[in-house]
Amino acid sequence: MNKSLKYLLIAFGILLFLYFINQGQQNRYIGTSETIFDLDTDIINKIILKDSSGESITLFKTDSVWSILDNDSLVVKDRQIDQFFEKVIGGTYDMIMSKNPNKWVTFGVDTVSGKLLSVFQDDKLIASTIFSNKGQDYAHNFYRNIGVDIVYRTSENLFYMLNTRPSYWGSKPKETPPTVIDSKNN
Numbered sequence: 265m266n267k268s269l270k271y272l273l274i275a276f277g278i279l280l281f282l283y284f285i286n287q288g289q290q291n292r293y294i295g296t297s298e299t300i301f302d303l304d305t306d307i308i309n310k311i312i313l314k315d316s317s318g319e320s321i322t323l324f325k326t327d328s329v330w331s332i333l334d335n336d337s338l339v340v341k342d343r344q345i346d347q348f349f350e351k352v353i354g355g356t357y358d359m360i361m362s363k364n365p366n367k368w369v370t371f372g373v374d375t376v377s378g379k380l381l382s383v384f385q386d387d388k389l390i391a392s393t394i395f396s397n398k399g400q401d402y403a404h405n406f407y408r409n410i411g412v413d414i415v416y417r418t419s420e421n422l423f424y425m426l427n428t429r430p431s432y433w434g435s436k437p438k439e440t441p442p443t444v445i446d447s448k449n450n
Contacts, residue, residue: 300355300407300418301391303383308353310384316377319428338434344425345433352381352425357416361406364413371415372398373408379426397423 314320322333323340330340361371368374378394392410395418399406405418427433 298357300357300393300416301353301383303353303391305349305353307385307390308349308383309386311348312380312382312384313426313428314380314382315426315428316379321428321430321433323433332430332434335430335434337436338430339437340434348425351420352422353383355422356419357407358404358419359417361415361417363415367415368408370398371406371408372396373406373415378408379423379428381426395423395426397421 309325311323312320313323323330323345324333325331330342330345332338332340361367369377372378373394373396375394377398378396381391381393381395382389383391393407394410395405395407397405401417403421405421405423406415407418408415
């Protein structure tokens with residue numbers, strides 16, 4: 265075998281080796297979709313949402329009816345609760361962003377910047393998570409479970425569903441007109 269063919273085969277082997285190393289590195293970044301919360305939604309009977317300005321709202325379930333704490337004038341919208349359970353509680357993440365607690369401020373998942381979601385079963389805290397929409401990516405959010413250093417990226421934007429305004433969650437009940445009794449026919 266002549267020298268030029270030998271060098272060509274060695275160069276080809278090195279390129280092939282580098283290609284496989286690169287593929288192995290790239291496979292680490294392939295997104296998988298895993299659930300944010302591993303909870304049975306039927307056991308949840310209280311939700312507390314708190315934003316970075318200190319505003320908060322508490323939703324609680326009695327039997328099968330959701331209500332807003334300290335707000336008797338609004339009826340909780342079933343659609344909002346259903347969508348919350350489907351998209352937030354049943355939501356997914358597609359990427360781990362950081363395992364470094366020093367990066368929490370960068371992703372907005374520190375206790376000062378983010379929105380805190382706390383989920384309860386019979387007044388027992390079963391999940392507490394901070395969500396953030398910090399950054400340029402408005403199609404996704406970041407979140408971190410309290411007590412865990414890992415910051416994740418959600419598969420879709422969930423931040424708008426973590427609203428603390430009572431009018432987002434409830435609406436005034438429809439008034440039914442009073443029944444008129446015809447006294448002439450009696």
